[in-house]
Amino acid sequence: MGGKRVWRMELGLRMKPELDASDERPTLKTIAYLTGLGVTTVSRALKNGPEIGEETKERVRQIAKQVGYRPNRAGVRLRTGKTNVISLILNTEEGSMGLVSEMVYGITEVLAETPYHLVITPYSLSDPMEPVRYIVETRSADGVIISRTEPKDPRVSYLLDHNLPFATHGRTDMGVIHPWHDYDNESYAYNAVKLLAERGRRRIALSGPPPHLLYARHTARGFERAMRDMKLDVFPLSAMNLDAPAEAIRRDGREIGLSADRPDGIVVSSAMSALALVGGLEEAGLKIGRDIDIVTKQSTSFIGWYKPEILTIREDFRTAGRDLAKSVLAWIDGADPATLQHLAAPDVRD
């Protein structure tokens, strides 16, 4: 074997007599030259292909490591069509503080251990299909992550039609199967009510998400089930609308606080709204935790720092990001999308 190796080396030298400029980025050719093997062999060896001898593979791997070889993404992509890119499609008009960065962190955390890069693709509400079409037409990603999923989401059908793996943050209601990650808002609402009941609250209101989104339904279901189970009085909040600007919510809070006939507990679906609501309630002279209790979801723990009187249940967007990334990768690798659906149980402590 030693003899064979030497012979190959000489052959290599004869065949590729160019100087290898050592400051250039190494390619397969560099390794081929160094080992005296063919470029193809090196390529197969680094992929651990079955037709390459174990000894050769080891030698190639060693040299590759020595010279710091990194495959050229453009080369791979041009030849195979594989981009090694996951695209996160983001709406740039939403200002849901913290949500996005946490999700991005979760995604990068998973991708860091793979050859995948994360590309951020923005869209405006005026044309949500634009980035999806762009990615499909230019084949610029192997997989896509979608946020702000709608119950009937045209992006989902489009991606399914074009066989591009994806995962959605939030479920859909279209009778099709695809990977998703969703926070269990039914469980959240149920537990929120339970928390209030444990504090002796009996007249409880729900300030839910915008009703056209699917998770508004989940939230309402959990809320109503809990109210029935615990035999509490639903306090209807007609005016309340989480889509409304914070000023309006604050105003609502003040009105509620001033009315003689008011709830003694409110379940809120977003930390931002909870803050605005509490602002209004306090302006009306109420003391949170004494006169009324508020439960809200929170993604970062800042409410706990600031106002421990507000009851919180955690929603972890980093985990969501990790989950979504793992699901897309799994789908790309051929997993059954039906197995890539995750409902995240809310963490009731804190």
Next chain:
Amino acid sequence: MGGKRVWRMELGLRMKPELDASDERPTLKTIAYLTGLGVTTVSRALKNGPEIGEETKERVRQIAKQVGYRPNRAGVRLRTGKTNVISLILNTEEGSMGLVSEMVYGITEVLAETPYHLVITPYSLSDPMEPVRYIVETRSADGVIISRTEPKDPRVSYLLDHNLPFATHGRTDMGVIHPWHDYDNESYAYNAVKLLAERGRRRIALSGPPPHLLYARHTARGFERAMRDMKLDVFPLSAMNLDAPAEAIRRDGREIGLSADRPDGIVVSSAMSALALVGGLEEAGLKIGRDIDIVTKQSTSFIGWYKPEILTIREDFRTAGRDLAKSVLAWIDGADPATLQHLAAPDVRD
């Protein structure tokens, strides 16, 4: 000219007799076939090269648009080395809510009108150089945006050494020239003090950023200048440390609130800390706006919704993102980096 066109078409047909599968993605070859021109000519025409006739260019452009031609990024990248990628290097441990997403939005807003994509490259505090080295070694981006800039930032020297255009969020103190965008913290602190002075506050404290960061110095300078100009009493906050966890800041706030000898105004450098501080002060029974005034920076306007008593001065991270993106692109296009340094004046209204 009509005759010429027909002849070319025939030539084209003779030379490339393959069927053009119309569902395939169009390439230069497709357009060459359709126009009867050579691939090279089409390439030059679409780049508006000088050696192509105006009439031909127009025809090529038209057909290109008709078939929906989009240059293949991998092809360009492989041939030219141009990636059309800007990399945003992010620390995934920081939880500075809202900051990151707003910056990302600003960047994508600028890149949307260019062929550039935004890639998020994460790093952990244990090895801040890793992503920078990766990008340089694999030549995987044409430009880089750095956040959390340190006064002596090794990433800056490394990127300068390797001729990779970049821009930093925050200035450095290394005696080298590079593009940056920085919030004018000196001006912020000055205006914050002025705001307090206008409300009759006289014993003013500063709760500044972690002292090892450069903008701590800027903040302190603005604060001290304002205090001198307005002949106010500096109230030293020995215990205060914005690096501390929010719980500690909250505790500090309570202590300050309970002490007989306390400031009547505090300038705070981060909205998060301001909230924790206010939480503590209120716990001690103080009423913001009556017993004490707080000024803080805010990036989203949520404090205004929640607690209008807290005085705020806006810091706009979306603009920062836009600025940083524009600067990197300009540097890539050969602009003088010395002209790409922007100090963002704080917006005192709101």
Next chain:
DNA sequence: ATTCGCCTCTGTAACGTTACAGTTTTAGTG
């Protein structure tokens, strides 16, 4: 001895683009 199949390695071509070095055509010059 021949054939067969297996194992391990090989070169060629192609992905889409552009730099480069021509080539043809037309118009202008002496």
Next chain:
DNA sequence: CACTAAAACTGTAACGTTACAGAGGCGAAT
């Protein structure tokens, strides 16, 4: 009329990778 120059176009090669179709060598079966 030859000659040159400019204008407008051309093909070839290369970027780094991998699919594909071999090609040697060698042991086993015939």
